[in-house]
Amino acid sequence: xxxxxxxxxxxxxxxxxxxxxxxxxxxxxxxxxxxxxxxxxxxxxxxxxxxxxxxxxxxxxxxxxxxxxxxxxxxxxxxxxxxxxxxxxxxxxxxxxxxxxxxxxxxxxxxxxxxxxxxxxxxxxxxxxxxxxxxxxxxxxx
Numbered sequence: 761x762x763x764x765x766x767x768x769x770x771x772x773x774x775x776x777x778x779x780x781x782x783x784x785x786x787x788x789x790x791x792x793x794x795x796x797x798x799x800x801x802x803x804x805x806x807x808x809x810x811x812x813x814x815x816x817x818x819x820x821x822x823x824x825x826x827x828x829x830x831x832x833x834x835x836x837x838x839x840x841x842x843x844x845x846x847x848x849x850x851x852x853x854x855x856x857x858x859x860x861x862x863x864x865x866x867x868x869x870x871x872x873x874x875x876x877x878x879x880x881x882x883x884x885x886x887x888x889x890x891x892x893x894x895x896x897x898x899x900x901x902x
Contacts, residue, residue: 768808770834772881773815773825779856779878780812786854806897828880835884839893841871847885848873 774780781800785791792801792809800812815825838844844863851857856878863873872886892900 769811770808771811771813772879773818774812774879775815775825776878777812777814783854783856783877784810784812786856804897806894806899825879829882830880833874833882833884835886837891837893837899838885838887841865841887844871844873844885844887851875851885 772780777798777800781791781795781802784800784802789802789804789810792803795801798814802810802812804810819825836847838847841863848859848863851859858876860874860876860882863871865871869889870886872884874882874884876882888901894900
């Protein structure tokens with residue numbers, strides 16, 4: 761049996777779990793009742809859980825969390841180009857978000873922008889021509 765194509769639980773190793781939890785709350789993301797101070801859980805609308813856990817718990821096994829770009833991005837895909845612009849405007853008002861540029865249109869059919877969170881993770885917010893985002897937030901890639 762192979763691994764099912766269903767990533768559904770993403771844990772971010774954080775130096776400051778509470779600051780990151782405050783950021784996700786500012787996004788309007790619902791925190792799970794199962795959340796606890798050392799392991800925050802946020803239930804996304806598409807079934808994915810974002811967890812926040814202290815970096816110090818991982819470092820003895822995997823080494824220190826690197827500073828700067830970590831060679832991956834977290835993506836939030838939206839239903840249309842106007843939603844990208846609206847998200848960009850909203851994120852300007854949230855403490856801890858470092859916008860990394862204005863929304864732009866790529867020659868590959870994307871409209872989007874990136875931002876950095878207080879832990880240094882880079883997030884991409886985008887719309888892709890031909891893709892769909894269902895009411896529950898599920899993405900179908902065209």
